[in-house]
Amino acid sequence: MTTGTAAPHAVRLLAGYHALGRPAELRDHLAQYGPPPTTTGASLVQAVEEAGLTGRGGGGFPTGRKLRSVAAGRRPAVVVVNAAEGEPASAKDRALLTVAPHLVLDGAALAAGAVGAREIVVCVHAEPDPGEGAEAGARRGRTRTLADTVRRAVAERERARPAPVPMRVTAVLPRYVASEETSLVRWIDTGDARPSFAPRPFERGVGGRPTLVSNAETFAHIALIARYGPAWFRSCGSEEAPGTALFTVSGAVARPGVVEAPLGTPVGEVLRLAGGPSEPLQAVLAGGYGGTWLPPELLALPTTPSAFKAAGLALGPGILVALPERACGVAESARVLAWLAAETAGQCGPCVHGLPAIAADFAELASCRVSTELYRRLDRRLAVIPGRGACRHPDGAVRFAASALRVFGRHLRVHTRAEGCLLARWPSILPIPEEW
Structure with a gap:
């Protein structure tokens, strides 16, 4: 994928980097931004709060409040950079860590200083080893994994000036639920990347310590707020959602x-x-x-x-x-729901039983086996699942399914005809990850 930008005043995270055509090295980063900023500790937490930064990983939780909660913990904290994008249609954290890894690592280091952390862990999704063979490497078109890129950036920083808080990179299994924050904590502690019913990480995370988990983009914004201040950050975006x-x-x-x-x-x-x-x-x-x-x-x-x-x-x-318009939204949604049902952690009823049932119902819709009973069954299932899982995976799947029924309601009439839906025969649009 390419990277693009809006008007110059809106180019912040990608400013100057998209033209390099390669991962930015430390010298590129320092030429762009100069030495690390002086806004640290409690003043950084206050600046992030005043900036109104919210998490860019999907939850939208106020980042300053999260920083303050972790800093208030009684034990040394841990900072986790979540760059293990579980969404198959997302590539922003990969793009950011590819073109501007030091901006993300700056933010992580600053956050670590603000919350009193003694360790920074950068989590990315595992990828096939480029050395696994010429045929596999050519098939996948990769010469360097994202983990390689980030480790190289970490090594650059260590050679230039050993960091007060050590950083390490871990490659998490490429599963949809593996990027959920409690999954990452469990992975770091045990190597098992499944969501848990444990307290939220800011209360008790890695090793039982207060843990700040935010996505890569959020940390990059922290680095810019520390340099330019909350007023600069709020000069772009809306009052409610700045930046x-x-x-x-x-x-x-x-x-x-x-x-x-x-x-x-x-x-x-x-x-x-x-x-x-x-x-x-x-x-x-x-x-x-x-x-x-x-x-x-x-x-x-x-x-x-x-x-x-x-x-x-x-x-x-x-x-x-x-x-x-040439695609069948019902068939596309059915494929996604079948994949979501297969991507569960297999540890609670809504995922083990509910999502496969919903996926099966949508498969019937897509194959034009539509009936009043099918709609009634779907309505019941979509109503009882939300809020019952160990994580928000079943809630998201239900939200996706319900919106498909709303938006493609008119198109569903085609699926009741004897000849079926001809659009469903076109190649699919939404990406579904391959097994490896």
Whole structure:
């Protein structure tokens, strides 16, 4: 995927880096930003609070409040950089760590100083070893994994000036639920990347210590706030949702990739930053596979949590997939739900029983076996699952399924005809990860 930017005043995280054509080395980073900022400790926590930064991983929790909670812990803390993107349609953290790894690592180091952490762990998804063989390497088109890139950046920093808080990189199993924050804590402690019912990490995380878990983009914003201050950060975006955000835009757009835009930018404008629709659109998936479908008439919707919530939608981790009119949204949704059902941790009823049942119902819809009883069964299942799992995975799957029924309701009439849905025969649009 390519990286793109909005107007110059909105280019912050990607400023100067997209033109390098390679991962930024420490010398590039220092030439762009100079030495590490002096805003640290309690003053950093206050600056982040005043800036109004919220987590960019999908939850939208106030980052300053999270920093303050971890700093108040009685034991030395841990900082975890969550760059293990579980959403198949997301590539923003990979893009950011590829072009600007030191901006993320700066933010992690600053946060560690602010909360009294003694360890920083950067979590990325595991990838096949480039040395596994020429055939496999050519097939996957990779010469260096993301973990390699981040480890190289960490080593650069150590050679230049040993950090007061050690950093290490760990490659997490590439499963959807493995990037959930309690999954990461369990992975670091035990090597088992499954969500848990344990207290939230800021209370008791890695090794039982207070743990700050935020995604890579959030830490990069912390690094910029420390340099330029909360007023600068708020000069872009909206009052409710200040700053910029990275969006992964794919599907039927001219230039699929990662773009940067101020929060509050209308959905349609974010699509235009990726070249705009390449063909007429049927819908846009916002927030990834735990998100919601929105119809074309909502392209003017501002990208703020409150605007999306008011419309019954979820903004999530900055994912927009443009679905063309030639695609079958019901068939696309059925494929995603089958994959989500297979990606569960297998440890609680909503995932073990509920999601496979919903996926089976959608498979019937997609194959044009529609009945009144099928709709009634789906309604019952979608109503009882939310809020009952160990993590939010089943909630997101239900949200995705319910939005598909709303947005593709008119198209579902085609699935009741004897000849079935001809659009379902087109190649799929939404990506489903391959096993490796």
